[in-house]
Amino acid sequence: MNISKSWLEQYVPIHCNVETLCDKLTMAGIEVEAVDNAPRVPAGVVVAKILERNPHPGSDHLSVCQVFDGKEKVQIVCGAPNCDAGKTVPLATIGTVFKTPEGEFKIKKSKLRGVESFGMMCSGEELGLNNDNDGLMILDDSLEAGTPLDNVFPGECRIEVEVTPNRPDWLSHWGVARDVACLLNEEAKLPELNVPATEAAPADLVTVEDRELCPRYIGRLIRGVKVGESPEWLKERLTSVGLRPINNVVDITNFILMELGQPMHAFDADLLAGRRVIARRAKAGESIVTLDGSKLELNENHLVIADAEKPMALAGVMGGEFSGVTEKTVNILLESAVFNSSNIRATSRKLGISSDSSYRYERGVDYDMADYASDRAAQLIMELAGGEALSEKVEVSAGRPEEKVILCRFERIRSLIGFDCSNEEMVAIFRRLRLKVEEITEISCKVTAPLFRLDLEREADLAEEVARIHGLDKIPVLPVSATVVDSIRDDAYIQLENLRNELIGFGLDECMHYSMVSERSALSDSRFTRNDLIALDNPLSSELALMRPSLYGEMLGSVERNIARRNLNLRLFEVGRVFCGNAEMYPEERLECCIVLTGCRYPERYSGERDLAYDFFDLKGLLECWLEKRRVKTFSFKPAEDGRFAAGTAAAIEVNGKVIGCMGQVAPALTKGWRTTMPVWAAVIEVDPLFRAKTRNEQMTALSQYPAVSRDVAFLAPQELRHGDVVEFIRRSGLANLESVRIFDIFEDEKTLGKGVKSMAYGLTFRHAERTLRDDEVNNAVEKLRKKLTDDLHVTLR
Amino acid sequence: MNAIETKIRAALSEAEGKLAAAVDAAAVEQVRIELLGRNGLFPALSREMGSIPAEERRATGALFNTGRTQIEAWMEAAKERLNAGAAKQAAAALDVTLPGRRTGCGHKHPVSIITDECVAIFRRMGFIVAEGPEIETVYYNFDALNAPEDHPSRDPQDTFYFGDGRILRSQTSPVQVRVMESHQPPVRIVAPGRVFRRDTPDATHGMNFHQIEGLSIDKGVSMADLKSVLQRFATEMFGEKVKIRLRPHFFPFTEPSVEYDFSCVMCGGAGCPVCKHSGWIEIAGAGMVDPNVLKNVGYDPEIYSGYAFGMGLERLAMLRYRIGDLRYLYENDVRFLEQF
Incomplete structure (x- = not known):
């Protein structure tokens, strides 16, 4: 809201400067957002007295004046008809700068038709003080020459404040003045009123049918008004807070709104059928055309002010087009009322119209103010619009609420x-x-x-x-004393924080995406169909209409965007919540993690190393290290078929026997058109099972002090035999003292080995915890394994 | 001078020359073999020592010993000279300025960095983290927090709704309610998390952003405790010089309510474009938990009081790193991500 400082000063003396005032307002909760403190007239314009007026020798409409500017006599050439000797006028001295919409212009010593001029005497319009350009602005003769005109017409200081919704009483100058008085330890006062009624009011002037929606209505008739322009002071008050003057009666109602926070409405009484108003709920099918020309369909939820026939105003929100005060108006019905705030808010919102009036009613107006405001407005209308007769007030109310x-x-x-x-x-x-x-x-x-x-x-x-x-600045700052309330084990963030730090430790860059996605993005994770998704009722756009069911779609979006910007080498991850509407897939909200590797493994290196592209085993290795680091009890990777990944590249990730995610090369359909030749590797993993997963024993395993013994086994096997199965087979063979099994060679060559055959070579390490192993016991174990390999796994030993 | 002495002197002068000129370890070794080796000159002369007269034997012996020591010293010097050369050569072969084999540094998202830091700071002050769902009920997001029935923030203009009447939480405050419902006081939690407002994304607004919420409830908790915790936070987050200021404000779920500002972290309060020349940067809102909220969760406001505060994490990140546009945070351009 805009507050004019000089207006404020009508009710409370302010003896501090604007900065202090604004500071105090802000610190009292009336937050000052901006201060417009520009002078009204340019510096350099002073009060001057015309001493002599002589005709210009070379012109019949110019005069040559001798003018006293407070210091000396100066010669001014002037074209105004009224530059008579003895007049007190504004003078723009040399150096004064006028700012106009066309730019700045500076008053200089000049020659007009051969006669020197040392300044410019001004009209009201030239100074921006009024619209009068017929001659010089004539000032009060009591003003001393040389007085800066800025002192005579001080600039408006406009303070823009933010009023919180709990304090509608601040939505007026009087309301702010009350708090300013408290802050500055001054007394705030409203003008004393003297408004004698000159006649009785018609008995049926005001009827209130719904006192819940209209707890107080004060109406009065003012007859014989002359609608016209408002006096300067009133117009200035309104413009100082950004309102446009219209006519004296309307301006007075607006002035009261800004002064007291009480919305007023003036009806042209002669346009009211039956010359009366009825505050009632609208009837279904009724409509009203408001001042701004829009036609609104009404129903019984809307309170209207009607005449004997039809709605004439949307109560508290906006007047009707056909009942307002115009130049032709002679008789006025003046309304000062209190309306139910929730109802006004609902009406304003439903119909999509609001006004300074509805803004205040929505937040709640002062019940007690309606009476004073009515008197104040009546007095001003009588004074400024020359009302001839003022009726008694007619008040209908539900009774004063209890304090x-x-x-x-x-x-x-x-x-x-x-x-x-x-x-x-x-x-x-x-x-x-x-x-x-x-x-x-x-x-x-x-x-x-x-x-x-x-x-x-x-x-x-x-x-x-x-x-x-x-x-609030007097509240002391103390050393923080903290009671330990909960155990850190109850902290809901540690797990996520650790997980994120682990992935960053593996060299991944963390991404963050919006939770709302487009259908295309959502369904790029092929596990979901449209029915599984949760849709917003009121999305910002169709691109942001669905809750992401997976991090996959948006992550691929970021990968594509980076690639388009030629950031080709990416190691990315995101951990975030995803949402699903199909409880069979997962219940509503869960945490997911998505990892992507693409581009070169060592982009900063050179020669052949430079071109090493990330492959399946880079991502798998990363995941293995991660799971190892998380100490999950067991994990494994199984071949999988998954629409998100290219055929033959996908692996399901199992933790403690349960699938928690999948990895592979992003399906070609999803990377179509991307400006890269490198494969994109991705993994999508459910996080909660990781948080809950059984971990390995925390206790350490004793280290054997005895040497290890190594043996190699190599064999020819069919192409389909998987490494994982071989290791599993060896582990299950029950070899005594076997410590580890490692593959060290896979070799395929159609010429030497034959089609569909590969050679696999494994290194076995044996160790005993408490003694050195003998050669023969290791040899026996290996021999046993070789036999089993031949008999049970049907491979050909080499 | 006898014949032995003559031979020693001749050998010395020859060895000195050869060792000084040696270009590799083999040349040095050759000298050692010739002079000191088993079949070399010195062992041979040692055997001849008996053939010289006894009165000369003492002087000749001394010359023999110093001669041998001298050769060893020259050999040592020659070896050192050669080693130094080798090292230099080796250094030239390994260009240590070539790039290393990097496996990726890993970068935390700026919002996560700030979140983690906030959480760490508040944990030090005895808070632990609580969380709640992002798809929330109107009850937890508004009703229980004393938001009036027709509060504008409930409007579908401002809050995202789902068909079943639930919403995307517009603040992290519902976590407060959930925690208070399930715990008896004292309560001391922070709740970082994602929140949603129906704002069209621009440089300073997001429809999807993060807040951290704090709540402390106990007997005798006052606004001074709130101010102290916020000042401590400001100091830990932005340094010793940063001061805080509380201004009265209004929120439905706190009474008294305040907004709090930090003295400008850029200019220190002198005034700059970041603080719009006010010297203060508005951070967020806080206040004493409204008695109605306490009643809604079954706490007796006559016995317990407490404060709550919240702040936007993107805003803190933008302040800390001088990020001019919020949208950078959700674009995930690695040239941006790798700066943090």
Whole structure:
């Protein structure tokens, strides 16, 4: 909201500068967002007296004047008809800079038709003070020559403040003035009114059919008004807060809104059928055309102000097009009312229209203000629009709401705000805020919240008032004292934090994607169909309409984007929540991890090494190290078929016998058109099973002090025989003292070995924990294995 | 001078020359074999020593010994000279400035770095991390937090809704409620996490961003405790010089409510474009938990009080790293990611 400082000063004296004022406002919760403190007239324009006026020798419409500028007599050539000697006028002295929409122009010494001129006398329009350009602006003769005009017409200081929704009482100058008075320890006052009614009001002027939606309605008739332009001061007030003057009556209602926060409405009484207003719910099928020309269909949820026949205004939101005050208006029905805030909010939102009036009604207006506001507006209309007759007020109300009485326990407030503020100080703060304080004892008092402070309901609200006015900067900063409440084992973040650190430790860069994705992105993880996805009701766009069921789609998007930008070597991962609407796949929300490797393994190296592309075993090795590091009890990789990955490249990742993810080369359909020739390797892994997975024994295994014995076994096997099966076979063969099995060679050559045959060579290591092994026992074991290999695995030993 | 002495002197002068000129270890070895080896000159002369007169034997013996020592010393010097040369040659063969075989450094996302740091700072102050779902009920996100029935933040303009009436949480505060419902006080938690607002993404707004929420409930907790924790956080996060300022504000779930600012981390409060020349940077909101919220979870506000605070993690990351546009954080260009 915009606050004009000079307007504010109508109600409370302000003896500090603007910076201090703004600081105090901000620190009291009225956050100042901007200050516009520009002068109104340019520096260099002063009050001057015309001493002489002579005709210009070379022109019949110019005059040559001798002018006193407060210091000396200067000669000014002037074209205005009214530059008579003895007049007090504004003078732009040499060096004055005018800013116009066309640019800046500077007053210089000049010659006009051969006569020198040392400045420029100005019209009101030239100075931007009014629209009068028929002659010089004539100033009050009592002004001393040389006075800067800026002092005579001080610039408006406009302060833009953010008003929090709990404080609608700040949506007016008077409301802010009340708090300023409290902050500056001054007294705020409203003008005294004297508004005698000159006639009785018609009996049926105001009817309120729904007092819940309209708890108070004050109407009065003003007859014989002359609608016209507002006086300068009123127009200035409105423009100073950004409102456009319209006509005196409308301007007065707007002025009251900005002054008191009470929305007013003036109807042309002669346009009201039956010359009366009825506050009632609209009937189904009724409609209204509002001031802004839009036709609104109404129903019984909307409160309208109707005449005897039809709705004339959407109560509290906007007047109707056909009942407003125009130049032709002579008789006015002036409304000052209180409407139900929730209803106004609902109406405004449903119909999509809002106004300064609805903005205030939605947040709640002061019940008590309606009466004063009506008087204030009536008085101004009588004064400024020359009303001839003023009727008595007609008030219909549901009765004044009860004021809230709040118990304030001083000690309780001190313990909540954490600093010392004496009982007396608290009472003084409440009183300065215009709250009634009674029953003051050593330990408590009773505070009555006025109706303009509906935000005050409980002790905690009073604590806020004390903290706010006493000053939050007075709250001490203490050494932090922490009670240890929970065990670090209960910390929900450690697992995720560790997991992320592990992956970064493997040289991966962490990515972050939005949780909302397009259908295409979501379904690029082929495990899901459209029915498995959770859709937003009100997405920002169709590209962001679905909750990601997997990290896969967006990760591939980032890979493609990087590749398009020629970042070809990527080691990426993301850990994040994914969402599924099909409980058979997974329940709603879970953590997932996605890893991608693509490009060169050692891009910074040279020659042949440079071109080594990541392959299946780079990603698998990384996963193996990761699982090893996580100490999961057992893990393995099994061949898999998975639509996300190219045929024959996919492996399911099993942890403790359960599949937790899959890896492979991203399916060609998904990388079509990418500007890379390198394969893209990816893994998608469910995270929760990793967090829960059984881990290996934490206790250490004793190291054998005795030497190991190695033996090799090599054989020819059919192409299909897998390494994993060989190792499994050897492990199950029950060889005594076998420590490890390692493959060291695989060799295929159709010419020497034959088609579909490969040679596999394994190194076996034997070791005993407590003694040195003898050759013969190792040889026996190997011999046993060789026999088993031939008999059971049907391979040909070499 | 007898014949032996003559031979020693001749051998010495010859050895000195040969060793000085030796270009490799083999040349040095050759000299050793010729002079000191089993069949070399010195062992031979030693055997002849008996043939010279007894009165000369003493002087000749001395010359024999110093001669042998001298040759050994020259050999040592020659070897050293040769080794130094070899090392130089070897150094020329290994270009240590060539790039190493890197397996990737790994970079944490800036939002994660900040999250981890925040969590570490608050853990030191006795908080532990709690979490809750991102798809939330209106109850936990709004009702239990005392948000009025017609509060604008509930509007589908601002909050994402699902067909079943649930929402994407618009704040991490529902975690507070969930924790309080399942724990008796004292409670001391932080909840970092993803939140969603229906804002069209631009340089400073995201529809999808992260917050960290703090909550401390106990007997006798005051605003001074809140301010102290926030000041400590500011100091740990941005350094000793950073001060905090509380300003009154309004939130439905706290009373009194404040917004808190840090003195500008760029200019130290003198005024700069980052703080819009105010010297302060608005960080987020906080306050004393509203008695209604405490009642909603079954805590007695007459016995317990507490504070809550929240802040945007992207905002902290942007401040720390001077990231000018929020969208960089979700674009995942590795040239960006690898800077952190």
